[in-house]
Amino acid sequence: MIRDEIGDSKFAILVDGALDVSNTEQMAIIIRFVDREGILRERFFTVVSVTDTCSQTLMDKIIMVFAQYNLQLENIRGQGYDGASNMSGQINGLQALFQTECPYAYYVHCFAHRLQLSLNAAAKGVHDVWQFFSTLTMIVNFVDSSAKRHSMLKARREEEISDLVAAGTLETGSGKNQATTLQRAGATRWGLHLRSISSLLKLFKATQSTIDDLYLNGVDKVQGEAKAVGKALKKFDFVYCLHMMHDIMRTTDFLCQTLQKKDIDILNAIHSVSIVKTKLQDLRDKGWDNLIEKVTTFCCEHDISMPDMTAPYKKGRRDCEKDITNECYYRFNIFYCVIDFQLSELDSRFTENSKEILTLGASFDPRHNFRAFKREDVYKLAEKYYPQDFSLNDRRALDLECGFFVADVQKDSRFKNTTSVSHLCRRMFEFDKTWLYPMIYRLICLILTLPVSTATTERAFSSMNIVKSKLRNKMNDEFLDDLMVLYIERTFADSINNDDVVSEFELSGSRRVKFS
Structure with missing residues (x-):
């Protein structure tokens, strides 16, 4: 069905690749294209086992899959991988091997992966922030390491909610004020760090009460650990970084969520990066007063000792200048420094603006009523980067279409609220502009084909882990591999057809499974 759709x-x-529960390397293949109705699609195609992750092995497997479904290598116009050397290498990487076969298969390093690297580098670059995340992990692991402590935290939170509702501080209603627990931060998913920070802010009082109870009433071997964890929780440096990183990561989380959308195009992704950099700069310029006000209020509410911001900073840091105040240290050496690191990393890693x-x-x-449209740039794009798709006559037709296209869409009120290239492509089909400007439509489809992130491959691996569990791993491997592909296909089938579809798949071992 997907092959017919392409x-x-x-x-x-x-x-992208990942190990399954049996330590077998699995490779997920996703196809990104514009369908016949002008809609940008990312389709899970298959997942195949590979003996190793060298670039030649991966390429041979992909070619085998393409041959099975009659997909031509010369039709590839984009490649999206992470930044590993076997994928992105300029000489022997997978992207280099494909560009040898198809010189117009342009490689794009996954934007979400680059954002992850940028945020990690920013955290490691500032010692106070790195120490903060280490402390955060220690606190969450301690409180959430046993069912008993988890239940204690939940009970404390329920009591807190009841008191706040009785005092009229919290609103009541369906789905509100549910008792939650602390969230663990993931090493590879930076968005989980924000959830971890947000959950601790929400459950700070309940967490503090739970740790105090474990220190006073717990067994001897727990009391010492509870004392150390409670002391770390009540440190001003930790509370300050907790609020600061919450403000900063709420800003970058917009980009994290945007880059995971299937229909995002690369131009819109770059624009989103620009928006986040602007927001971070605004936070740097105007966010200090609001931050220190929130920290001060929080410290008063939870009985945390706060240093005098006008007093000299006396912690004996070697990297700290002499004779500076506490305010100067927390403002310039931490707050400004973290944001500057992030801005610098975003600038260095997201360099597509120079391409x-x-x-x-x-x-x-299409924003600002197509103000960025330049006839000569459109012609150069087709001539230099897609000569295989545009003959000399096609380029002449393209140049002629450019003279009418902008005047047409600028006057057409139906295009006024168009916000992205993918949106423009869909509307051109809806409003019967594709037959009027076929060369422009073809070029827009090629631009949309350039990949942005590999989030869809991660979704495929999530489904794979559900299907190939430890119990099912004991089943026949060949049948299980077929079942795993089948499950992932059905997981992604909602975007193939909105109607209920009953499909039959032939599985190995003369097995047949029906899904509806």
Whole structure:
């Protein structure tokens, strides 16, 4: 069904690997393309086992899959992987091997992966923030390490909610004020760090009460650990970084969520990066007063000792300048420093603005009533980067269409609220503009084919872990592999057809399974 949906369209491939429960390396293949109705699609195609992760092995497996479904290598117009050397290497990486076969298969390093690297680098670059995350992990692991402590925290939170509702501080209603627990931060998913910080802010009083109870009434071997954890929880440096990182990561979380959308195009992704950098700069310029006010109020509410901000800073740090106040240290050496690190990392890792193909492709940006549209850039984009898709006659037709396209869409009120290139492509189909401007539509589809992130491959691996559990791993491997592919196919089938579909899949071992 997906192969029929692709038809003769140009497409991009997104590839990533992961180990399953049996320590077998699995490779997920995602196809990104624009369908016949002008909708940008990312389809899970298959997951295959590989003996190793060297680039040649991965390429041979992908070619085998393509041959099975009659997908032509020369139709690849984009590649999306992470930054591992076997994938992104300029000489022997997977992207280099594919570009040898198809020189117009342009490689894009996964934006979500780059954002993860940027945020990690920013955290490691500031010692206070690195120490904060270590302390946060210690606190969450201690409180959530046993069912008894988990129940204690939940009970404390329920009591706190009851008191706040009785005092009229919290509103009541369906789904509100549910008792939650602390969230663990994930090493590879930076968005989970925000959840961990937010959950501790919400449950700070209940967590503090739980740790105090364990210190007073717990067994001897727990009391010492509870004392150390409680002391770390009540440190001003930890509370300050807790609020600071919450403000900063709420800003970057917008980009995290945006980059995981299937229909996002690369121009819109770059624009989202620009928005986040602007927001971070605004936070740096105007966010200090609000931050210190929140920290001060929080410390008063939870009986945490707060230093005099006008007093000299006396912690004997070697990297700290002499004769500075506490305010100067927390403001310049931590708050400003963290944001500056993030801005610097975002600038260095998201450098697509300097790539000519994206600069030229920005001509199709529909915002501000197509103000960025440049006829000469559109022609150069087709001539230099997609010569296989546009013959000399096609380029002449494209140049002629450019003269009418902007005047048409600028006057057409139906295009006024168009906010992205993918949105523009869909509306061109809906409003019968594809037959009027076929060359422009073809070029827009090629720009949309460029991948943004490999989030879809991560979703496939999440489904794989559900299917291939430890128990099912004892089943026949060949049947299980078929079942795993089947399950993931059905997981992603909601975007293939909105109607209820009953499909039959032939499985190995003469087994047949029906899904509806």
